[in-house]
Amino acid sequence: MEYIGASGVDIEFASVPISQSIDFHFILSFAIDADSSGNPQNGTFSPYCVSTLTPKAVKSIKYIYPNVKVLASLSGWSLGQKVLSWYNPEDQDVWILNASSSLKSLVETYGLDGIDIDYERFPKHHESFAYCIGEVIALLKNKGVISVATIAPFYSTVIPYIELHTRFGDYIDYVNYQFYTDIIKTPETYLEAFRNRTQQFDKNKVLPSYEVSGRGIQGDAFFDALKLVENNGFNISGAMIFSADASISNGFYYEKKTQNFLINNLTRV
Numbered sequence: 001m002e003y004i005g006a007s008g009v010d011i012e013f014a015s016v017p018i019s020q021s022i023d024f025h026f027i028l029s030f031a032i033d034a035d036s037s038g039n040p041q042n043g044t045f046s047p048y049c050v051s052t053l054t055p056k057a058v059k060s061i062k063y064i065y066p067n068v069k070v071l072a073s074l075s076g077w078s079l080g081q082k083v084l085s086w087y088n089p090e091d092q093d094v095w096i097l098n099a100s101s102s103l104k105s106l107v108e109t110y111g112l113d114g115i116d117i118d119y120e121r122f123p124k125h126h127e128s129f130a131y132c133i134g135e136v137i138a139l140l141k142n143k144g145v146i147s148v149a150t151i152a153p154f155y156s157t158v159i160p161y162i163e164l165h166t167r168f169g170d171y172i173d174y175v176n177y178q179f180y181t182d183i184i185k186t187p188e189t190y191l192e193a194f195r196n197r198t199q200q201f202d203k204n205k206v207l208p209s210y211e212v213s214g215r216g217i218q219g220d221a222f223f224d225a226l227k228l229v230e231n232n233g234f235n236i237s238g239a240m241i242f243s244a245d246a247s248i249s250n251g252f253y254y255e256k257k258t259q260n261f262l263i264n265n266l267t268r269v
């Protein structure tokens with residue numbers, strides 16, 4: 001899984017190396033319940049991604065690579081200068097209806113396969129989050145609008161995501177835990193963090209993650225960490241990279257090597 005379009009760089013899906021033998025999920029960044037000034041819209045989501053990532057581009061990359069799936073990530077950290085936050089809707093059921101209908105039309109326009117939940121800031125009382133987001137995922141899945149749903153917690157947002165996962169886990173396919181937000185520099189601490197997070201979420205759904213030119217473990221130590229995690233009895237069923245935008249400058253080194261790791265893992269079994 002790879003976030004794309006998060007930094008405003010003009011990037012094309014076709015620039016990213018894609019292996020045909022495993023599923024490849026692009027996560028479009030972002031669909032936001034806000035107008036262009038960042039004001040909440042009662043659950044009506046609009047797409048805010050770079051102009052190169054069009055519905056036509058989605059159609060084209062999925063035609064070339066039938067193993068590609070494309071998800072819309074909800075919210076993200078900010079829109080322009082405005083930092084975004086979960087807010088408690090005045091009427092939760094109206095929010096759920098608006099969100100499911102606006103996301104359905106986004107999914108249909110772009111030809112998407114699913115959604116990723118990436119709210120990154122929460123008010124002290126955030127009880128509405130698990131119910132509203134969980135209901136939207138369940139509605140969209142039950143109606144066959146989407147086939148994939150993922151969540152992207154990090155250390156300080158883990159509690160609302162545990163609530164969501166506890167109540168609606170049957171509808172959630174992968175946990176894109178942002179390991180790079182923890183201060184992890186070595187394979188050994190990566191393993192420890194991985195073990196910790198698999199105890200909070202479903203063990204087989206937690207994906208290791210890597211931030212290109214970013215925080216956390218860097219360079220080939222990430223692949224040492226993957227081997228160590230695997231050798232300690234964990235099932236690595238995928239990986240998440242943030243982000244394609246940052247990888248343009250290094251020739252997509254981590255995307256290639258991560259896919260090779262996952263493919264070799266498949267052949268070992």
Ligand SMILES: *[C@@H]1O[C@H](CO)[C@@H](O)[C@H](O)[C@H]1NC(C)=O
Binds near residue numbers: 040041042090
């Ligand atoms: C959101 O709903 C509230 C309550 O119904 C309403 O007052 C407000 O105008 C709505 N906001 C938008 C942007 O539609």
Ligand SMILES: *[C@@H]1O[C@H](CO)[C@@H](O)[C@H](O)[C@H]1NC(C)=O
Binds near residue numbers: 182189190192193196
């Ligand atoms: C794992 O969890 C333990 C127990 O809560 C904690 O002491 C430790 O710091 C955590 N390690 C990492 C790398 O997250």
Ligand SMILES: *[C@@H]1O[C@H](CO)[C@@H](O)[C@H](O)[C@H]1NC(C)=O
Binds near residue numbers: 235
């Ligand atoms: C590994 O995870 C995959 C995907 O969730 C699952 O299908 C498989 O059964 C798991 N294998 C083991 C050994 O847990």
Ligand SMILES: CC(=O)N[C@H]1CO[C@H](CO)[C@@H](O)[C@@H]1O
Binds near residue numbers: 041042043044
């Ligand atoms: C902002 C927005 O789209 N609000 C809509 C949410 O849903 C209610 C009920 O369907 C509509 O009346 C609002 O216009």
Ligand SMILES: CC(=O)N[C@H]1CO[C@H](CO)[C@@H](O)[C@@H]1O
Binds near residue numbers: 230236238
């Ligand atoms: C997805 C997958 O095939 N994971 C496997 C990776 O390798 C380890 C150890 O060989 C297996 O236990 C996993 O099932």
